[in-house]
Amino acid sequence: MKLVNFRKSTIAVVVFGAFVASTCANAVTPASDVQLSTGMDLETHLNNESGRVDGLSSDMWNTEQAVKTNADDIKTNNNHIVAVEQDLNSTKNGVVVVQREVVQNASDIQANKDSIAANKTAQDTVNHGLTDVNIHQDTLISGNTTRINALENAPKPKDGAKGDKGDKGDRGLAGATTTVTKVDTATQAKVASNSVAIAETAKQSANVAKDLQDAKQFLNQQQSSSNAQFKSLKDEMDDNKKESRSGAASAIAIASMPQVEAGQSVMFSAGAGTFKDEQALSVGASFHAGTSTVIKAGVSDSTNNDFAMGAGIGIGF
Numbered sequence: 001m002k003l004v005n006f007r008k009s010t011i012a013v014v015v016f017g018a019f020v021a022s023t024c025a026n027a028v029t030p031a032s033d034v035q036l037s038t039g040m041d042l043e044t045h046l047n048n049e050s051g052r053v054d055g056l057s058s059d060m061w062n063t064e065q066a067v068k069t070n071a072d073d074i075k076t077n078n079n080h081i082v083a084v085e086q087d088l089n090s091t092k093n094g095v096v097v098v099q100r101e102v103v104q105n106a107s108d109i110q111a112n113k114d115s116i117a118a119n120k121t122a123q124d125t126v127n128h129g130l131t132d133v134n135i136h137q138d139t140l141i142s143g144n145t146t147r148i149n150a151l152e153n154a155p156k157p158k159d160g161a162k163g164d165k166g167d168k169g170d171r172g173l174a175g176a177t178t179t180v181t182k183v184d185t186a187t188q189a190k191v192a193s194n195s196v197a198i199a200e201t202a203k204q205s206a207n208v209a210k211d212l213q214d215a216k217q218f219l220n221q222q223q224s225s226s227n228a229q230f231k232s233l234k235d236e237m238d239d240n241k242k243e244s245r246s247g248a249a250s251a252i253a254i255a256s257m258p259q260v261e262a263g264q265s266v267m268f269s270a271g272a273g274t275f276k277d278e279q280a281l282s283v284g285a286s287f288h289a290g291t292s293t294v295i296k297a298g299v300s301d302s303t304n305n306d307f308a309m310g311a312g313i314g315i316g317f
Contacts, residue, residue, distance in 0.1 A: 077289040084295055087311045105240060112233050116226055141201060148194055246302035248275040253282035254298045254310050260286040271298070279303050292316045 252273030260267035266287035273280045284298025297311035 080295060081289065081313070084297065084311045084313060087297065087309070091310060102240075105236065109233060109236070112229050116229060120226075122222070242278065242304050243306060245276045245278040246280065246304035246306045247308065249273045249278045249280035250282065250300040250302050250306065250308040253280040253300045254284065254308070257282060257284050257286075257296075257298055259296060260288060260294060264288070269298075271300075273300075280308075289313075 250273065252275060253271045254273075256271035256273060257269040258267065259269075266285060268285045269283070271282045271284075273282070280300045280302035282298050282300035284296065286294060286296035289295050292315055294314045294316075295311075296314070297309075299307070299309040301307055
């Protein structure tokens with residue numbers, strides 16, 4: 001909008017009136033012959049006033065140009081403020097996304113821990129089952145061994161008329177000795193039962209050996225899976241640790257940048273930061289947006305190749 005300068009217009013009217021008056025006066029009496037109460041002739045007075053009016057007109061023109069320049073600067077500052085607000089909103093959205101990823105990582109880590117605990121429980125169950133089977137087989141083998149030893153240690157029948165003494169038998173045909181070996185029915189039944197038990201034990205032992213081999217294979221697979229999950233979990237935790245440390249280093253670097261001082265229009269600055277074993281460098285600028293407002297913005301890059309940016313505005317009272 002164009003500003004109308006009423007003061008300048010008024011001065012112009014006064015000058016024009018003085019000029020007309022001097023012209024009219026010249027028609028009768030020369031201005032140099034007219035003396036004022038101050039002792040100065042009218043012509044000199046008019047020349048002095050004309051010079052003063054020209055000076056005032058120049059000052060007013062300069063002031064008007066300065067006002068226009070200030071209006072342009074205010075518009076530029078407003079555009080900068082809008083851009084900074086947009087950057088702040090973008091940064092806030094990025095922070096929200098990072099927070100969601102951190103929550104998801106924590107959930108995945110807990111799921112891995114639960115899976116590992118379940119695998120360990122299953123492994124313990126298999127181990128207990130194998131222990132019970134081994135105890136049962138040991139009991140069967142021990143019982144069979146005892147029965148076989150009892151049969152082997154039983155008294156052996158001997159030749160003769162009286163088998164329990166082994167006396168020479170004279171009543172055999174032509175003095176011949178007849179040897180008769182007899183095994184009682186109970187002993188035969190026990191031997192047959194032991195044979196069946198031994199065969200069953202051998203079969204069960206083979207089954208146990210197969211189950212043991214399958215269990216070992218299953219445990220090896222679970223161990224490999226657990227090791228892979230632990231390695232993945234460790235790698236993820238290491239990545240999170242490096243990312244958090246580099247983020248802290250970037251924040252320190254941005255916060256370490258100097259800020260524009262009073263009497264300065266703009267300041268370009270740089271900063272450095274380190275946290276644990278991560279480092280970061282930052283560059284940025286700050287400037288005055290008015291007499292009591294400072295706007296500051298900066299970007300940084302860390303040794304973990306994480307890019308960060310930030311901006312802020314401060315208003316003093």
